[in-house]
Amino acid sequence: MRRQHATVHQLLGQGMALRAIARELGLSRTTVRRLAHAATPDELLVGQWTGRTSILDPYKPYLHQRWAEGRTNAAHLFGELQQHGYRGGVTIVREYVSPYSCECTTKYGDMCTTQATSVSRSMAWSRFLSR
Incomplete structure (x- = not known):
């Protein structure tokens, strides 16, 4: 763009x-x-969707917690959310966590000591953790 x-x-x-x-x-x-x-x-x-609530909003703190605990697979997170009453689709979950996915995350959710795959992914990861 x-x-x-x-x-x-x-x-x-x-x-x-x-x-x-x-x-x-x-x-x-x-x-x-x-x-x-x-x-x-x-x-x-800035568009029509800016600032609107999402069906995923009530579950975002749980996603952040699970991500920090090392659960980084969107399909697994989706299954867990469904058990907590989430009625949305897997695509919303996948799109929400995809900017934070990085091959350089450890099982503890921390950045590896190896170089990040890109600056933008590493910045996205820090934004994710600061929420």
Whole structure:
């Protein structure tokens, strides 16, 4: 998204029209228009779902606890949540924990001493633990 935003603004700076940019990048005109009207890429991340509650919200503290205890398999966590009354789908659980998944977590939920697979994953892990 950030790269597309930068590219659209670069092409606009060269005097290219929105329709031509859409053709050039293989994007819809609506997408190009949204990218063009946003001053920063972060403006695009605010949408209708921002701030809304989720069916998963009451179970997030439990997920955090189990993750810290080393239970990092989304399917297993989903099964445990169902036993606690969760009525949502496995996909919601999987998508919630996926940013925090990392091959470099120990069975205790700590980062390994080996280098993290990426800075973003390591940052996501620290955000997860600080919740």
